[in-house]
Amino acid sequence: MLARAKVLLARPLVVASIAILALLAVGEVLSPGFASPRQIVTQLVIAALLGVVAAGQNLVILGGREGIDLSVGSIVSLSAFLAGNLMQQNDANMPLAVVAVLACSFLIGLASGIGVTMLRIPPLVMTLGMLGVVNGALVLLTRGVPSGRAAPLLSQIVSRPVLFDLPGIVFIWIAIGGALALLLRRTTFGINIYAIGANEAAAALAGVPVPRTRALTFALSGLFSGVTGILLLGYTGNVFVGAGDQYMLPSIIAVVIGGTSLAGGNGGYTGTMAGAVFLVELQSILTTLNIPAFGRQIVFGVTLLALMLFYGRQRRLKS
Amino acid sequence: MPAPDAISTPSPEPPRRSPQPGLSRYRRPYLLAAAVLIVLAATNVALEPNFLTFGVAASNLSAFLPLTLAAIGQTYVVLASDIDLSNGAIVSLVNVTAVTIIDGMHGSIGLGLAAGLGVGLAAGAVNGMFVAYLRYQAIVTTFATGVAFSGLALWVLPQAGGQVPASFYTSYAGSYLFVPTVAWILIAASAFAALIARLRFYHSLRAVGGNMQAAFQTGVAVARVRLAAYVISGFFAALSGLALVGETASGDPLIGGGFTLSSITAVVLGGTALSGGVGSVLGSVLGAFILGLISNVIFFAQAPFAWQGLIQGAIILLALSGGVVIARRSGD
């Protein structure tokens, strides 16, 4: 019995789910109404935004070779801004705006991917540099003044309750989750990503187009950040500068909590989704408890360190 | 293998050797940074002829010093093939701790400085314990501790403020024996780094970063070395936070915000490899200066304010890419 429990607990998805439920319970006890449907909906919306960013981060990390994307936050901000300014509260502009923003964010990610694969710049460095460039471009475009407004249709799609009082954004997230699961497990591209993360040399010898696959993971990361920017715009209606910065590091944490190793090659998106929900709930509890900002941060950091006890450790040098 | 006595058989062809004696790309990783720095300095002089005057140079050095100190600390961790994403947070924490003690508790300046250093060392030790002994993954761990340290900083001093006695910041901005205080600090830090570079520890550090398994098999105390690197990083981050006290004469819990990523950029610009084992403190100092001069150039070139961020970002990206590419090519 204990042995079976141990095996179950070894699956990050299980642990994350248990943790989420535990947090809900604790939250409800400490602050009645915490687990009310309305609150849960709000949390799910925020988790959805984080989750979509984390989807891109997940792909990059799966590809191995210390893959990481630090530019996601800045691309979210840029995309929200561009989308708002292209739409200008006009439904007719929406299709073009969406296509343009997605193309732009995809290309930014692709540029990072090319830097990583062709110039062989370490991902941490490349995306760090790209973060600076994108933020600089954003400052230039906005001149410090946020602008742009969402098309009404977008706001409706994102925020209007569709089913169980859950707004469209949650279902969009679930659809993305489903699509990603399909991509990772049922397409050659997905298997290629796992292969290059698990053993790049073996994958290359087996014929996998390694540079192309890895560059595409970065491009997709940009794309998902672009999607998040558009969704964010739809949710908030307008944009404030630096709106996306808060997603960068949590996106990495969500991926790690979800069971994907930072070394690449194993893990999947469902775990990351649970990780995103968990993180959002954790933040939410801390806010609800009226703990001041500093307390929230400390607890957040300490909780992460505690979690890492299960997921974040590396092999011993001595076996 | 029933063959006649091996010793009497003629020897096989000697395998072809690769004769590349002398200067290896590993031993002078900072050369490129030095070249870039010279170019930048020249550009600075061209744009602002006062650049080389004593006053302007001192003021530039004062502005560059905090990041330079943080970058020095980051170097040791990166040499060990780890990374410290809590660097900036430690800078903030030390900054507010020192100011709070000096100001709020009417404590002496000495006590404030000592407390600041102590906090930095302790923070570094926390990082090191997790990464080296509990074998936590460095990136996420130091991110988590960074969040926690930032929180502590906010707790110690929720709002930027506090006051430091005039004697403190005037002596920080002043000179001793015709040399600016900030220059003395840089000299002292460099001397300290040079001393470390002559210890057995430094060899062990580079070995751990170069090939951790091999270092372990050779009997190097790998965990202890990695812990020490984080403690040193915390120490230099503390120096940086204290320098900021002298610079701004007050405390700010958010002051270290951009330092983490900037210190990493400075380290990479200086030729230190993120994979560990290769690099130097000198390179990181040059890298920090490069970052500072880039800001200067953009400012003095009177680029429109809105463009400055983008131009700076683009230059840094180009510099990072260029540095990595050239370093690789010279070694192949």
Add this chain to the structure above:
Amino acid sequence: MPSLVARGIRKRYGGVVALDGAELTLERGEVHALIGSNGCGKSTLCKIITGAVGADAGELILDGRAVSFAGPADAVAAGIDMFYQELSLIPAMTVAENIYLGREPLTRLGLVDRAALRAQAAAAIAEFGEALGLGVDPDAAVSDLSADQRQIIEILKVLARQARIIIFDEATAALDRHQVGILFEHLTRLRSDGRSIIFISHRIDEVFAIADRVTVMRNGGNVMTRRIAEVTRDEVVTAMVGDTQLTRSEAHHRPRPEPALRVEGLDAGKLAGVSMTLRRGEIVGLGGLHGQGQSDFLRALYGVVPIRSGTIEIGGKAFDPKGPLAAMRQSLAYVSGERTRFGIMAIRPIFENLVLTLLVRDRHVVVARRRLEATISPIIARLALKFSSLAAPASDLSGGNQQKVVIARMLAARPTILLLDDPTKGIDLGAKADLYGIMDDLCAQDVSILLYSTDDKELLSVCDRIVVLNGGRIVAELAGDERTELALYRAAYASGTDASA
């Protein structure tokens, strides 16, 4: 009193038993050879003695006292040191820094004495003299040295530590005769100093030249311990291999006259101009000492090593191997013997390991599991692959089965030319026999095979012809009755005057 006794040592890695009650007794002032075929456990036993690996059971007795090491640092402190087969050098550091790592000479102030470091390194290097060749001075970066130079630096590193017990694990693999001779002088000197040496080598002649006693291991346990003077080479080899006789196929393939592959003046990697023809349905072996270009030859054909000059023809048409994918589309397949580094994706399921090549080469977009499983199941059966489930990670498999998976992956793409790069290294005899059977089957279907092997017996029993390389060129070709161990051995040392195409 013996200086070291190891008794009843057991160790398993997951499901694989590496050591099953192994024993070793080491006297003072002796060179004790420890031999056995790949996977017999000798390396693991030594890693346990040096504290790099922890034993599951058993005891270590050093100078009469039981000891247990928490790590290599403890063992080093106790006077035990090891030359590691995979080398323990730091590429970015200099020769001097590597030799004295952890024991750098200090000045009176406790700082590293760089001048003394360089001087001591120079003295150590001088002992090997011109056998080391060019480019080795105390300040050279280890990454700039060639393989044999690096090996010697590792030897110097071990010797510098003056341990009482030193283990040399395949320390002569990349060395030429002259360098080996100097090493043996050192070993003799250490022996007269009263130190104990464990000498691991697959070169029986070296063992008989330097050792006092020999212990043979097989399948994780001991088979024999004798004085060298009282035992013959044949007895030792028989003890290593055991009673299982490899089925000698006598190579009854009937190759067709048409060439499947023709190579002219190929210059790539260590290869310095090789010309040969491979006929359909033929197995040609690449022989010679390790590292003479055999591996580079195969990898160049597969598009992994850049070609400097020369031509390749497949089926009569010119072929420029731009990369593995292009090679596969020309029906070439490559299998590396280093399955951990180049073959198996350990954390991925067996299924993915098997179908990867098929998916990529045939441009599948979607993974049609059932259809793919149907395609690979006959191959799985033919290879007698043993596994619990296709969804299990490949790390669950034994070494032999892992290598079968790598081969199965390539076979699924139905290649006509198979490039095998020492594929049976470290595999148990049963799996080896299976693989030889498959190679015979493939030949019967007109598949051509180029086989590089460090195992002479394997080359002799499997190949129709053997082409021997030395210094990147073909120096001999053995066919028919010429295929004897003696001829192979002699040809490996030839100097390339009678190359044949």
